[in-house]
Amino acid sequence: MMKDLKAIQEALASSxxxxxxxxxxxxxxxxxxxxxWMHYLLSKGLNAVVITPTNYPDFLKWMPGNDLVRVFDKTDQQILDLVKNADMIFCLDFSDLKRIDEMGNYVRESNAEKVIVDHHRHPQKFGKYMVHSTEAAATAELIFDMIEGMDSEEFVTKEIAECLYAGIMTDTGSFRHSNVNDKVLHVASRLVSHGADASLIAKLIYDNNSINRLRFLGYALWELLKV
Structure with a gap:
């Protein structure tokens, strides 16, 4: 799973x-x-930016760093330049460029080294590096492993812990799905110890009956059936 980790670390050192x-x-x-992952890279002195291919539900916008997220727009030259001039592009929670809509063409054409980090079955390796494991309950779990493997768990700040815990909590169905094992429970426990408020995060995500949330639930069910 982590065989490319050292190579990724070396690539980051020159990026x-x-x-x-x-x-x-x-x-x-x-x-x-x-x-x-953005928070971790920023702490290492790198210029890191998250660009999502589409917008996302308002009930996820409490996450630390949300205000720094850019939503892809092919008419925004600044965004196009960020993709074109990137040294590395990390593709998280997917392994098929079709999953990022029209942004996929720009990622494909970029000379940046691509890194795939994903936990879904049947990955398609379009990048130079891949961190993949179907044993991981969430991509957030893999990001925790990467931070721990590159440095140490002590680099997991409160902001990182909150973001990663949200990912693990939702992809395990609040720890009710069959993908729950001792490893993911250990990681979740460590994230809580680093400042993630489990109760508050659950309320922010689940105690919300907005139209956006209902649409999100429908999309999540569709994703579950697809993969």
Whole structure:
């Protein structure tokens, strides 16, 4: 799973501008893992930006760093330049460029080194590096492993912990799905110890009956059936 980790770390050491993206209609794991990874890269002195291919539900916009997210727009030259001039592009929670709609063409054409981080079955490796495991309950769990593997768990700040916990909580159905094991419970516990408020995060995501939330639930069910 982590065989490319050292190579990714070495590539980051010689990089400056990083783009992080995830699949269209981002869910909590997609956005949480992206923002968590962004916070880590920023702490290492890198220019890291999250660009989502589409907008996402308002009930996810409490996540730390949400105000820094850019939503892809092919008429926005600044966004196009960020993708074109990136040294590395991290593709989180997906492994098929079709999953990021028209942004996929720009990612494909970029000379940046691409890194795929995903936990879904049947990955399609379009990038140079891949961190993949179907044993992981969420991409957020893999991001935690990457941070721990590259540095140490002590680099997990409160902001990172909140983002990653949200991803794990939702992709495990609040720890009720069959993908729950001792490893993911351990990671979730560590995230709580680093400042993630489990009760508050659950309220922010689940205690919301907006139209956006109902649409999100429908999309989540569609994703579950598809993968």
């Amino acid at each position: 400056k501008n990083i783009v992080i993206t995830t699949h269209a209609n981002p869910d909590a794991d997609a956005l949480g893992s992206s923002l968590g």
